[in-house]
Amino acid sequence: MIPRKFEYFAPTTVSEAVSLLRKYRDSAKILSGGMSLIPMMKLRVLSPQVIIDINNIKSLNYIKDGGKTVRIGALVRHADIEHSPIIKEKFPMMADAAPHIADMQVRNLGTFLGALAHADPAADWPASALALDAELVAQGTAKRVIKATKFFKGPFETALKPTEMLVEAVLPVPRGEKVGQAYLKFERKAGDYAIVGVASLLTLNRENVIQKAAIALTAVNPFPFRATDAEELLVGQKPSKDLIEQAAKAAAAMADPSSDLRGSAEYKREMAKVFTRRSLNRALERAGVAV
Numbered sequence: 001m002i003p004r005k006f007e008y009f010a011p012t013t014v015s016e017a018v019s020l021l022r023k024y025r026d027s028a029k030i031l032s033g034g035m036s037l038i039p040m041m042k043l044r045v046l047s048p049q050v051i052i053d054i055n056n057i058k059s060l061n062y063i064k065d066g067g068k069t070v071r072i073g074a075l076v077r078h079a080d081i082e083h084s085p086i087i088k089e090k091f092p093m094m095a096d097a098a099p100h101i102a103d104m105q106v107r108n109l110g111t112f113l114g115a116l117a118h119a120d121p122a123a124d125w126p127a128s129a130l131a132l133d134a135e136l137v138a139q140g141t142a143k144r145v146i147k148a149t150k151f152f153k154g155p156f157e158t159a160l161k162p163t164e165m166l167v168e169a170v171l172p173v174p175r176g177e178k179v180g181q182a183y184l185k186f187e188r189k190a191g192d193y194a195i196v197g198v199a200s201l202l203t204l205n206r207e208n209v210i211q212k213a214a215i216a217l218t219a220v221n222p223f224p225f226r227a228t229d230a231e232e233l234l235v236g237q238k239p240s241k242d243l244i245e246q247a248a249k250a251a252a253a254m255a256d257p258s259s260d261l262r263g264s265a266e267y268k269r270e271m272a273k274v275f276t277r278r279s280l281n282r283a284l285e286r287a288g289v290a291v
């Protein structure tokens, strides 16, 4: 449980951190909360030669409400999100997710962007980032914006280059006559990774016709995904019990879970259906629409 030797840097600016990334490339790793990196280093799953600790880059610690968008910096912890009135008001699905991530100790250190960069296929935050159409800002030699929908490439694999770090996420605030969103996580015990997690966002017009549907699932595929088949079924329709059930089935059909200690593939697919249905129903309830 002792990591291999490494060189340690604690830059105070993003440009300093990026220069170090450019210098050491694949042999370097960014450290933000350390809640995944340190355990992996202790287990020697990862043995970076260089650690670039970004915790002294104070300018990266913010949740900024710009009206149409909210920007979250790279040092924002899970707990900051959990307690943010801005998040509670604008992104209830994230307020749902935060208290169910790990335990208080992990939430006090682990960061939102660190979790996205880590890209654990069972992580909670990627579902919200996908459903909210987040844009992730990467800083390398230049700044680059990566849509969340293009970010997750495989288990622990993202579109980030080894010479880039994530500096912020830009979250568009959902707009519409009626808006409802929810994240539901099904876990074996409190603080565990999800058996399945479903983030749903629905916007409806005055006549209750669904204008936009975004549904993202985590833990039931090699990487989190948008259930586009389910979304297509919903858009242009008025919600009904039957429609929600069809959408939940369509979402589950897109899942490709593997059997493990948390359950068989068949069980997880069934739970993907159940939790998509519940997540959509909660989103509708929050939009003030009864089915």
Ligand SMILES: Cc1cc2nc3c(=O)[nH]c(=O)nc-3n(C[C@H](O)[C@H](O)[C@H](O)COP(=O)(O)OP(=O)(O)OC[C@H]3O[C@@H](n4cnc5c(N)ncnc54)[C@H](O)[C@@H]3O)c2cc1C
Pocket (backbone or CB within 6 Å): 029, 030, 031, 032, 033, 034, 035, 036, 037, 038, 039, 074, 100, 101, 102, 103, 106, 109, 110, 111, 112, 113, 114, 115, 116, 117, 118, 120, 122, 123, 124, 125, 160, 164, 165, 166, 167, 191, 192, 193, 194
């Ligand atoms: C006991 C325990 C329980 C957990 N339970 C859950 C859970 O229920 N749900 C859940 O979703 N997660 C859970 N986690 C995982 C954890 O919360 C996240 O994976 C973690 O917080 C990642 O963020 P971090 O800031 O700690 O990243 P770190 O551990 O510092 O880094 C993780 C990886 O991301 C890279 N990285 C970090 N920040 C950046 C950046 N800004 N730019 C580029 N790359 C970066 C690092 O180089 C590293 O490869 C759990 C962890 C523990 C220890």
